Amino acid sequence: MKLLVVEDDETTGTYIARGLREEGHTVDLVTNGRDALIQATSVGYDVLIVDRMVPQIDGMTLVKTLRGAGNRTPVLFLTSLGSVEDRIEGLTAGGDDYLVKPFAFGELSARVAALARRAPTVAQETTLHAGDLTMDLLSRRVIRAGREISLLPREFAILEHLLRRKGRVQTRTMLLEAIWDISFDPMTNVVETHISRLRAKVDRPFDTDLIQTVRGAGYRIDA
Amino acid sequence: MKLLVVEDDETTGTYIARGLREEGHTVDLVTNGRDALIQATSVGYDVLIVDRMVPQIDGMTLVKTLRGAGNRTPVLFLTSLGSVEDRIEGLTAGGDDYLVKPFAFGELSARVAALARRAPTVAQETTLHAGDLTMDLLSRRVIRAGREISLLPREFAILEHLLRRKGRVQTRTMLLEAIWDISFDPMTNVVETHISRLRAKVDRPFDTDLIQTVRGAGYRIDA
DNA sequence: CTTCGACCACCAGCAGTTTCATGGACAGAT
DNA sequence: ATCTGTCCATGAAACTGCTGGTGGTCGAAG
Structure with missing residues (x-):
C-alpha cells in the first residue's frame, strides 16, 4: 500500500x-x-x-x-x-x-x-493534457507551448470538460447540460459563442488547432 | 421477464x-x-x-x-x-x-x-468493423488501413447503417427510410449519389472494395 | 455468338440551404 | 466601473440534393 x-x-x-x-x-x-x-x-x-x-x-x-x-x-x-x-x-x-x-x-x-x-x-488526475497544452486543475492554470493562457471560469469549465472526454465528440446538448446545467435548448448560440472565445485564447495564437468542430454533431479535442 | x-x-x-x-x-x-x-x-x-x-x-x-x-x-x-x-x-x-x-x-x-x-x-458497442475499416461512434471517426477518413454527416450515417447490417443487402427504400426518414420514392437518385461519394472516400483509395452493389436490389457490406 | 436496346448505376458539378464562427452590443453581477 | 455572460446580426463555409451525361450490364433477337 x-x-x-x-x-x-x-x-x-x-x-x-x-x-x-x-x-x-x-x-x-x-x-x-x-x-x-x-x-x-x-x-x-x-x-x-x-x-x-x-x-x-x-x-x-x-x-x-x-x-x-x-x-x-x-x-x-x-x-x-x-x-x-x-x-x-x-x-x-x-x-x-x-x-x-x-x-x-x-x-x-x-x-x-x-x-x-x-x-x-x-x-486522481489533477492535470489534463492534450498536445502541448496542460491544464492544472489545482492551480486552475492552463499552459500551452510554455505560455500561460488565462481563461474565464466558463471557458475553463468547457475546456476541462472537453479534455476529460478527449477524443469523444461532445454535442451542444451535452455541453449545455454539463456546463450550464440546463436540459433544454436555449434557442441561442451560447455554446458557439463560448467555443469561439475559447478558441481565440487556446488555438488562434498557436499553429495547430486543438478544438475541432464536427459538423452536425459537436466539438472534440483530439486524443 | x-x-x-x-x-x-x-x-x-x-x-x-x-x-x-x-x-x-x-x-x-x-x-x-x-x-x-x-x-x-x-x-x-x-x-x-x-x-x-x-x-x-x-x-x-x-x-x-x-x-x-x-x-x-x-x-x-x-x-x-x-x-x-x-x-x-x-x-x-x-x-x-x-x-x-x-x-x-x-x-x-x-x-x-x-x-x-x-x-x-x-x-460498449461503440465501434463497428469491417475488414480493415473501423468506425468509432463516440469520436465519430472512421479509420481504414491506419488512415483516417473524414466523412460528411450523411455519409457517416449511411456507412454506420451498412456496417450495423453487415452482410445483409440494404435496398434503396430501406436506406431512404432509415437515413432520410422518408417512405416514398423521391424520384431522384439521392442514394446512388451518396453511395458514390461514400465510395470515393472509403473504397477508391484502397485495394479492396467494402461497399458492394447488388444489382436490382441495393448495397451491402460483406461480413 | 454477336449485336442492340433498355435499363441500371456511377459521378462531376452546381446551387440552395443549413450550420457555424465571430465581432460587437448589452445587461447583470461584483 | 469593470468584468462576465448572453444575445444578435452578418458573413463564410460546409453540406445536401439534383441534374445530366457517361459507362456498364443484361437479356433477347438476329
Whole structure:
C-alpha cells in the first residue's frame, strides 16, 4: 500500500514511517504542507496521514484543497488538539478519520488499514493534457507551448470538460447540460459563442488547432 | 421477464409487444412519456424499450429522469431517423443500447435479452468493423488501413447503417427510410449519389472494395 | 455468338440551404 | 466601473440534393 505521511516533527515522522514500512507499505514522508500537496497530486496514494499543524500549508487547508480539486484519497488526521470542534471540522473537510496524539502505533495501523479498505482509491488526475497544452486543475492554470493562457471560469469549465472526454465528440446538448446545467435548448448560440472565445485564447495564437468542430454533431479535442 | 414498451405509434407498439409476449415475456405498453414514468417507477421492469420520440415526456428525458431518481433499469432506445447528435447522446446518457428503425424483430429480441443479462458487450458497442475499416461512434471517426477518413454527416450515417447490417443487402427504400426518414420514392437518385461519394472516400483509395452493389436490389457490406 | 436496346448505376458539378464562427452590443453581477 | 455572460446580426463555409451525361450490364433477337 502506498502512503504519504505529512509530519513536521522529525521524531514522530520517522517513527510512523518506519513502523508502516515494517508492515510492508511504501511510505513517503514530507515535512510541510506544500511538499505534501505536490506529492499528493503527482503520486497516487492509498491513504494520506496528515498532521494538523505543519508549516506553509496547514493540514486542514491541504485536505480542503485536494478535495476541491476532486482528489478523494482517504485522510487520517493526526493532531495533538483534541477538542470536539477540531474533530468536527476535520471530518467535514473531507478527512475520513481522526487520531489524537499520543497514540498507540497499533491504532494508527488499524485505522489506516480501515480507511484503505473503505475507499479503494484510484489515483486522481489533477492535470489534463492534450498536445502541448496542460491544464492544472489545482492551480486552475492552463499552459500551452510554455505560455500561460488565462481563461474565464466558463471557458475553463468547457475546456476541462472537453479534455476529460478527449477524443469523444461532445454535442451542444451535452455541453449545455454539463456546463450550464440546463436540459433544454436555449434557442441561442451560447455554446458557439463560448467555443469561439475559447478558441481565440487556446488555438488562434498557436499553429495547430486543438478544438475541432464536427459538423452536425459537436466539438472534440483530439486524443 | 417483465418489460415495458414506450411507443406512441400503435402499429409498431403492438407489433413489438405481441412479439415479445410470444416469447413468453410479460409486456406492458404505454404510448406517452408520462405514463411511462409512472409505470417505470411503480413497477419493477427488467428492461425498458423506449422510443426516442413520444409525447409529453420524450424518451431521452424520461430515462434521464429515471436515472436521476436512482433507477438503473437497462434501457433499449428505439430511434427512427436519428440525427447524428441524437445517436451520440443515446449512447452516453445512461441508455444501455439503441436500435434504429426499421429493425428485424429478432434483433430487438436479442438485444433485450442481452440487456437483461447486463452483458457489458452491448453497451460498449461503440465501434463497428469491417475488414480493415473501423468506425468509432463516440469520436465519430472512421479509420481504414491506419488512415483516417473524414466523412460528411450523411455519409457517416449511411456507412454506420451498412456496417450495423453487415452482410445483409440494404435496398434503396430501406436506406431512404432509415437515413432520410422518408417512405416514398423521391424520384431522384439521392442514394446512388451518396453511395458514390461514400465510395470515393472509403473504397477508391484502397485495394479492396467494402461497399458492394447488388444489382436490382441495393448495397451491402460483406461480413 | 454477336449485336442492340433498355435499363441500371456511377459521378462531376452546381446551387440552395443549413450550420457555424465571430465581432460587437448589452445587461447583470461584483 | 469593470468584468462576465448572453444575445444578435452578418458573413463564410460546409453540406445536401439534383441534374445530366457517361459507362456498364443484361437479356433477347438476329
